[in-house]
Amino acid sequence: MTRRVRLWILAVGGAGLAALLVAACLELPGFGGTSHPYGDRAVRASLARRTANTIASINFDQRAFDTLGEMSILFASVLGTVVLLRQTRDERRAKPEPAYVALPVRRYALIVLPVALLTGLYVIAHGQLSPGGGFQGGVVAATALHLLYLGADYRALERIRPVGLYEVGDALAASAYLVTGLAGLIGGAAFLANTLLPYGTFNTLSSGGTVPLLNAAIGMEVACAVVVLLARFLDQAVEIEQEGGT
Amino acid sequence: MNGWTVAATAALAGGVGATVWGVATGPLRRRVVAQNLSTSLACPSLLLLAQGYDRPSYVDPALVLALLGPVGTLVFARLLAEDLEKDPPKAPWLTYAASGFGAVVVLVLCVVGGPDRAMGKLLVTGALLVGGNLIASRALAGGIAGSRHG
Amino acid sequence: MDDPLIVVTLLLVAACATAAVAVRDPERQALVLAVLGTTLAVLFTVLQAPDVALSQLAVGSALTPLLLLLSVRKVRRRGRKKDKAR
């Protein structure tokens, strides 16, 4: 099939898809409408369980099983990346040369690193109160660690980042989520049901029953997953070389 | 709409719109500067929106943007260092202007909000934003030199 | 209530997405994608979804560009080696 024929097929298919999608859009309830039956019920359920952030309540309580699915996708894609990017037999490791980094940039990286880590933890810990949660905070904390690569050099990052430990942490966090769910079963309710812990006082750190626990598990899982992913990518891009080349 | 959201709309339409144009066209040196400026203009807009909607908790996204936006620019400075070395960006005035805008917005919001816990968060955001943008533009202008495999 | 604001941010996102596709060099595309992440975050804030905005900022501003640029570097290094071997 030549490029030209392919473009024609794309144009025809795209036009058909566009027509269907636009027709669908015209039938959707208008933007900004007042009818949100699911939303209203979710808000009521969240307030009944004293979780201030309704979105956290949906993610880790009302639809916790769905989040388990999302977490398994995350886990599987990290696993896939680790398998795909392992060092093969015809590759060797070359020591990367350190880059020159100007002093202000280096200082900035070293000052911001702890601030960013703290922000990540803050975002995770306040997940059930204010915007934030395990998914966002985990990424922020993991990105923070890589300031060492940006501001100093790759060797400095390697020293504080034993990848094996983070892989274990990833698996532990995933199983912690499962165990919290199973605990609901043992407690005589459904899997991942939020009946185990007292709901606490509205708008405090320990409110919401199992929501903070699952939130923390997801935070750890995401942080470890991102660190492992970036470790593999950095390995490939910076260190690993094909045999016989430079 | 109130004054705060009108100001945010203006900053977004004018400032961020211009950076979208800047990042999509032109030589690499212009694109990286536009990327850095998009952070320093979008972050004050987020702060203005938080004030306009009267929701202190909306400051969190601005805080994260002030933290990670410059980090993103450092990523580009580090991994595009070889290309940037040949053709370093020279636009200090734009960077100063954008940082000044951020500082003014943070100060105005601090004055309006009065001294409390939210003001601490605002000040941290402002410091990270202004410092981060100046450092990131320094890194782009040769602060990180390329090495073959670094 | 905030119609002009929503329209402006929507148009910004649409323009940025178009640019991200039109820019063919992956390194420059990574720059556009970083800006797209920021504009998306502003749009999400305007649509009253600060949680999603946080998520988008955490991922879009540093993580995605870093992944893309590292892949480009790996592929480039292999390409350069191949040219040398020829």
Add this chain to the structure above:
Amino acid sequence: MSVLPYLVAVWIFLVGCYGIATSRNLIHAVGCLAVCQSATYVLLLAVGYRDGGTAPVFSDVKPGSRPVVDPVVQALALTDVVVGATVTALLLALVMQVSKRHGTVDPDELSELRG
């Protein structure tokens, strides 16, 4: 106005598809896929918006004092943003493998190689 956000989502999706289909570099195609993904977030959040509403996060407003937007779609979008990034990483890892095996990341050259 009442359909503009949906139309923008459709536009972003179609533009991303066009980019994937005409891409000459697999890394660029992965970037276009990220653009397609963002279309779904725009659509979801547009569906959940309510005029004059605010976020259903009650750490700084009293419950019931202001109308709120739909939190369900927000929860869907927020998990997918992060999970989508790791899937992007998996795709990029596949691209690296392709480049190792075949020495090119141009889909046209790759389809020639197969024969």
